[in-house]
Amino acid sequence: MKYVSTRDNNKKVTSSFAIAHGISDEGGLFMPETVPHLTENDFNKLCGMEYTDRATYILGKYLTDFSEDEINYCVKSAYSGSFENDEPAPLKAISNNTQMLELWHGPTCAFKDLALQLLPYLMVTAAKKQSDGKKIVILVATSGDTGKAALDGFCDVENTEIIVFYPSDGVSHIQKLQMTTQAGKNVHVYGIEGNFDDAQSGVKRIFTDEKIKTVLAENGFVFSSANSINWGRLAPQIIYYISAYCDMLNQGKDLSDGFNVVVPTGNFGNILAAYYAKMMGAPIKKLICASNKNNVLTDFINTGIYNRNRKFYTTISPSMDILISSNLERMLYILSNGDSDYVTELQSSLKETGRFEINKEMKEKFSSEFYGGCCDDEETLKTIKNTFNEYGYLLDTHTAVALCVYKNYVKETGDKTTTVIASTASPYKFTKSVLSSISEDIPEDEFEALEKLSQITKTLVPKQILALKDRTVRFDEVISKDNLEKAVLNSLGI
Ligand SMILES: *Cc1c(COP(=O)(O)O)cnc(C)c1O
Numbered sequence: 001m002k003y004v005s006t007r008d009n010n011k012k013v014t015s016s017f018a019i020a021h022g023i024s025d026e027g028g029l030f031m032p033e034t035v036p037h038l039t040e041n042d043f044n045k046l047c048g049m050e051y052t053d054r055a056t057y058i059l060g061k062y063l064t065d066f067s068e069d070e071i072n073y074c075v076k077s078a079y080s081g082s083f084e085n086d087e088p089a090p091l092k093a094i095s096n097n098t099q100m101l102e103l104w105h106g107p108t109c110a111f112k113d114l115a116l117q118l119l120p121y122l123m124v125t126a127a128k129k130q131s132d133g134k135k136i137v138i139l140v141a142t143s144g145d146t147g148k149a150a151l152d153g154f155c156d157v158e159n160t161e162i163i164v165f166y167p168s169d170g171v172s173h174i175q176k177l178q179m180t181t182q183a184g185k186n187v188h189v190y191g192i193e194g195n196f197d198d199a200q201s202g203v204k205r206i207f208t209d210e211k212i213k214t215v216l217a218e219n220g221f222v223f224s225s226a227n228s229i230n231w232g233r234l235a236p237q238i239i240y241y242i243s244a245y246c247d248m249l250n251q252g253k254d255l256s257d258g259f260n261v262v263v264p265t266g267n268f269g270n271i272l273a274a275y276y277a278k279m280m281g282a283p284i285k286k287l288i289c290a291s292n293k294n295n296v297l298t299d300f301i302n303t304g305i306y307n308r309n310r311k312f313y314t315t316i317s318p319s320m321d322i323l324i325s326s327n328l329e330r331m332l333y334i335l336s337n338g339d340s341d342y343v344t345e346l347q348s349s350l351k352e353t354g355r356f357e358i359n360k361e362m363k364e365k366f367s368s369e370f371y372g373g374c375c376d377d378e379e380t381l382k383t384i385k386n387t388f389n390e391y392g393y394l395l396d397t398h399t400a401v402a403l404c405v406y407k408n409y410v411k412e413t414g415d416k417t418t419t420v421i422a423s424t425a426s427p428y429k430f431t432k433s434v435l436s437s438i439s440e441d442i443p444e445d446e447f448e449a450l451e452k453l454s455q456i457t458k459t460l461v462p463k464q465i466l467a468l469k470d471r472t473v474r475f476d477e478v479i480s481k482d483n484l485e486k487a488v489l490n491s492l493g494i
Helices: 016-022 040-047 051-064 068-079 110-116 118-132 145-154 173-180 196-207 210-218 231-250 269-278 294-305 328-335 340-353 360-369 377-391 397-413 427-438 446-457 463-470 484-491
Strands: 004-005 009-015 030-032 090-093 098-102 136-142 162-168 187-193 221-225 260-266 284-291 304-305 355-356 370-374 421-425 478-480
Touching: 004 016, 004 118, 004 145, 004 294, 004 446, 009 016, 009 269, 009 484, 016 118, 016 221, 016 231, 030 090, 030 231, 030 284, 040 051, 040 231, 040 446, 051 068, 051 231, 068 118, 090 377, 090 478, 098 221, 098 231, 110 231, 118 136, 118 145, 118 162, 118 340, 136 145, 136 196, 145 162, 145 173, 162 173, 162 484, 173 187, 173 427, 173 446, 173 463, 187 196, 187 269, 187 284, 187 484, 196 221, 196 484, 210 221, 210 484, 231 421, 260 269, 260 397, 269 284, 269 328, 284 397, 294 304, 294 370, 328 340, 328 360, 340 355, 370 397, 377 397, 377 427, 397 421, 427 446, 446 463, 463 484
Parallel strands: 098 421, 136 162, 136 221, 162 187, 187 478, 260 284, 260 421, 284 370
Antiparallel strands: 004 009, 004 030, 090 098, 304 355
8 A cells, every 4th residue: 555645646655654754745744545445344353353453453454564463563562561451442331322432541641642652663663664774853742642642652762762842831730740751861852932833833844844854864863753644643543443333343232323423633633533444434424523612623614614813722621722733634635535736725825824715525525524513611611520420420621522512413413323432531631620620629739639539539540640749850941932943953962
């Protein structure tokens, strides 16, 4: 299978090239030229497997220049031993037709672990095939969860350096502590004065800057990305949607009407992976795209107009505080049937004017498969409270956005189809917000707040989060959003 760039479909590369490089030189994103289809026979086989074997089977269809042994090695190294009960993606039913797909039982307590435990192995394997012998420099822009998950995944991985930029005032206290206390010889972490979009634009600017790339090459380095612009991030996310389908079949659920998927969305990576699962043959009916008050995607799905010229809100679901959703570019490529000239035009318009509008055909196709909705902080907190009272289930702030939008969807459509909700983070990553929904009195100290949330809800604080209390901060530098290049060179000692 070959991979094409969303901005140049004549460019064809292998999967290992796409993963090792992360992004195409002209700024486009790599995507598989065709989508592998799973037959009934495939699904039967998959249903009889455990998660890691499902992962190897599905990845084998995409990473065709990796050997089966290589994929198997990467998958087993990533998933064996790093997830609670060795279950990376368990389903928990909260009602007859609603299932939470819990994706936060990994080392950093967010769904990003499912891809970022695996990506370092895929990348090192891919880099060897590319055999240019250079040290890979991973640049990460994070709205909070990707940064820690990438740091954990790449910590002391041979022949890599990792540099993370996060919005200094745009992440939760726990998220910040997770990143600034990170161990490892090859890790570098910077706060920036700005929001996530500033961090993401800065990193993208470096990726397409020939001058800095040349300086790096002269010093034996090459850039890559651990953000979801890298195909190696997206492919592992397809697995858990297909795996959830198999788990429901194994439970004897009647899925003859298919099932819906709800995803709390920021960069459009996770929900795009669900769409790939659908294109591969999982009977997904509606993809429900949930946003917080930064509802640029809700408007886009409803009107066909993408307009980032709007106020940016800092919310209690910070990992979704995004106005430029980078994976939407891949969706545009799919919707336009692979018209890379059109995608290039739309992306230039976004860059120059902050807005674009898709044609009628694309708009109709998009809104027939996707439903877009949003909710604000107040509704998010109310959803956490009500869900806890009604089902005894504790949501984090992002998953609460998903559930709130889903409830509105059901009210609007009456659709009772079985629904899988992507539960993307542990509530303990956002303790104070979550606690404020069910208690009047919030301890000032973060770790007292953790204890209190645990007592009230009778749930356990993940031990990785408790352990942060005794760690020392290694990285406290905050830089201007115009100084990312300098920080990169300093980190690498150039
Ligand atoms: C990253 C993240 C999201 C958004 O996922 P995208 O793939 O960027 O759409 C939602 N919830 C949590 C907890 C996250 O960390």
